[in-house]
Amino acid sequence: MRKNKLGKTDMVVTHLSFGGIKLHKNMPDKAENIVSKALDLGINYVDTARCYGDSEVLIGAVMKNRRSECYLSSKSIRRSKEESAEDVNISLKNLNTDMIDLYYCHDISREQHYEKIMSDSGTLPALKEAQKAGKIRYIGFSTHRADLAMKAIDSGEFDAIMLSINLFDQEFIKDVVPYARKAGIGIVGMKPLAGGAFQHPQVALRYSLAQDIDAQLVGISHISEIEEDFEIADNFKSLTDEEMKKLEDEAKELGKDFCRQCGYCLPCTVDIEIPKVFLYERYAKRYWIGDYAKEQYALLEVKADECTECGKCEERCPYELPIIEKLKSAHELLK
Numbered sequence: 001m002r003k004n005k006l007g008k009t010d011m012v013v014t015h016l017s018f019g020g021i022k023l024h025k026n027m028p029d030k031a032e033n034i035v036s037k038a039l040d041l042g043i044n045y046v047d048t049a050r051c052y053g054d055s056e057v058l059i060g061a062v063m064k065n066r067r068s069e070c071y072l073s074s075k076s077i078r079r080s081k082e083e084s085a086e087d088v089n090i091s092l093k094n095l096n097t098d099m100i101d102l103y104y105c106h107d108i109s110r111e112q113h114y115e116k117i118m119s120d121s122g123t124l125p126a127l128k129e130a131q132k133a134g135k136i137r138y139i140g141f142s143t144h145r146a147d148l149a150m151k152a153i154d155s156g157e158f159d160a161i162m163l164s165i166n167l168f169d170q171e172f173i174k175d176v177v178p179y180a181r182k183a184g185i186g187i188v189g190m191k192p193l194a195g196g197a198f199q200h201p202q203v204a205l206r207y208s209l210a211q212d213i214d215a216q217l218v219g220i221s222h223i224s225e226i227e228e229d230f231e232i233a234d235n236f237k238s239l240t241d242e243e244m245k246k247l248e249d250e251a252k253e254l255g256k257d258f259c260r261q262c263g264y265c266l267p268c269t270v271d272i273e274i275p276k277v278f279l280y281e282r283y284a285k286r287y288w289i290g291d292y293a294k295e296q297y298a299l300l301e302v303k304a305d306e307c308t309e310c311g312k313c314e315e316r317c318p319y320e321l322p323i324i325e326k327l328k329s330a331h332e333l334l335k
Helices: 031-040 055-069 081-094 111-118 123-132 146-155 170-183 201-209 223-234 241-254 274-286 290-299 312-316 323-334
Strands: 003-005 012-014 016-019 045-047 071-076 100-105 136-142 160-164 186-190 215-219
Touching: 012 016, 016 223, 031 045, 031 055, 031 223, 055 071, 055 081, 071 081, 071 123, 071 136, 081 100, 081 123, 100 123, 100 160, 111 123, 111 146, 123 136, 136 186, 146 160, 146 170, 160 170, 170 186, 201 215, 201 223, 201 241, 215 223, 274 290, 274 323, 290 323, 312 323
Parallel strands: 016 045, 016 215, 045 071, 071 100, 100 136, 136 160, 160 186, 186 215
Antiparallel strands: 003 012
């Protein structure tokens, strides 16, 4: 498979790389086996985050014996210097390593988050100290906002940037990617399937891999998925006009106002499983399995109509979705 130098770092990463967001203890295919399979295939960049549940620990179990085979990255979603420093130490322990190659300021998608992490009491100083101490090698920045990505690049403080790379996020592809490339900053793609929204995932992945990025992360739930994705990347083919039209038609149908299933809106103050509600709504609207969607919705302990409209979820959503109103319409469809 093609490998690319990650910006000005000395990391040479596989074009298709492993995203640990979907890993958890109760997977049908054991999480450790999935990570091991990725390494067996030659994938050499593995990404995770402190807020990805058990992901760091599960990856760390594999790193006990295979740390030398890959580059590791993790992320802190905390904003203060003290908490971010604590996260780095926890990540090191969880991942069974004494050094993490790349550590990101995670999901900087609001102006106030950017200002906080860049301040003397924020995440960036903590990561610089960790870098000086040899705990991490490079510092990254992940975001869902193109304007903040530009600010991060202009700051000169970051070695790599993580962006959503799919047909919906054209601002990143058309504006941020060439800007980062010119600045010599490593470019890591996430969300190639837009949170599972595309009905033709293989085509969507090929679209993302065709962009001018160094690594495209894929979240994996089954061994068969990493095998299929590896095959796509290893024998890459550009999209045909027909395939491109298929993706564009899907994008028009979805619009911009849809849930990417990132889960950053959680926890809900009354325990509504917000991403699941929107997933079942998608099943009913786009996959023509309305009866199944309603059955699954009925099994949720807390229904969407129990929303208290506190607004906490909307504050957290990196895509600034009108979650409260969307929950109301989803409940009407699924009840």
